Amino acid sequence: MTRLIFLGPPGSGKGTQAQILAADLNIPHISTGDILRHAMQEQTPLGIKAQGYVNRGDLVPDQLVQELVEERFSQPDVKSGWILDGFPRKVTQAVFLEQLLAQTHGGEARVVNLDAPDDVVVSRLVARGRKDDTEEVIRHRLDVYRTQTAPLIDYYRDRQQLVTVNGHQSQEAVTEQLRHIVTL
Numbered sequence: 001m002t003r004l005i006f007l008g009p010p011g012s013g014k015g016t017q018a019q020i021l022a023a024d025l026n027i028p029h030i031s032t033g034d035i036l037r038h039a040m041q042e043q044t045p046l047g048i049k050a051q052g053y054v055n056r057g058d059l060v061p062d063q064l065v066q067e068l069v070e071e072r073f074s075q076p077d078v079k080s081g082w083i084l085d086g087f088p089r090k091v092t093q094a095v096f097l098e099q100l101l102a103q104t105h106g107g108e109a110r111v112v113n114l115d116a117p118d119d120v121v122v123s124r125l126v127a128r129g130r131k132d133d134t135e136e137v138i139r140h141r142l143d144v145y146r147t148q149t150a151p152l153i154d155y156y157r158d159r160q161q162l163v164t165v166n167g168h169q170s171q172e173a174v175t176e177q178l179r180h181i182v183t184l
């Protein structure tokens with residue numbers, strides 16, 4: 001069964017690769033960013049609370065994002081496996097996820113650290129053009145990634161769950177490596 005977490009800086013290709021693999025494997029692609037943007041579009045209570053943080057490139061408070069993850073993991077389709085993209089983004093969230101998976105017999109995940117240099121991700125994101133893809137917000141998201149999310153690399157390496165993949169290759173080359181990893 002595939003249970004995969006994508007780590008990596010904004011623009012490293014997590015969403016692109018997660019979508020391809022999830023379709024291949026017929027398992028859900030769970031993107032906390034997509035769920036938050038949908039909630040913002042619909043102006044749900046969650047979307048209204050999250051929008052200031054998302055638009056500034058700050059992390060949404062743990063409680064909000066953890067509630068949405070807990071709700072998503074209560075749905076039956078996660079029983080056949082899943083790919084998480086954008087969660088966890090802090091050690092506190094990783095601890096929460098471990099407890100959630102233990103409670104739901106969700107099993108241990110493998111973690112792909114998809115890496116790419118800053119100049120590459122900045123130019124990809126400026127071209128992508130999401131509302132939070134202005135150069136100023138991208139630079140802030142990169143700072144947030146370095147200070148709050150990158151510590152998860154050591155966290156998962158220490159737990160022997162981590163594999164690093166070079167995201168600065170063609171999309172096809174990255175997909176091929178990931179397909180190999182999920183068959184291991």
Ligand SMILES: Nc1ncnc2c1ncn2[C@@H]1O[C@H](COP(=O)(O)OP(=O)(O)OP(=O)(O)O)[C@@H](O)[C@H]1O
Binds near residue numbers: 170174
């Ligand atoms: N290997 C690649 N080579 C070139 N461009 C890529 C590659 N992978 C993804 N892209 C493009 O880079 C942009 C960012 O990719 P994607 O949205 O998958 O990144 P992400 O890691 O999910 O970013 P974020 O965390 O900001 O949501 C997209 O426009 C995507 O089409």
Ligand SMILES: Nc1ncnc2c1ncn2[C@@H]1O[C@H](COP(=O)(O)O)[C@@H](O)[C@H]1O
Binds near residue numbers: 010036055059061085
């Ligand atoms: N796990 C998360 N914790 C806090 N904030 C999050 C989390 N996942 C997404 N966010 C917010 O949404 C935007 C966009 O996320 P992408 O994964 O880049 O789509 C992010 O900047 C946070 O504000």
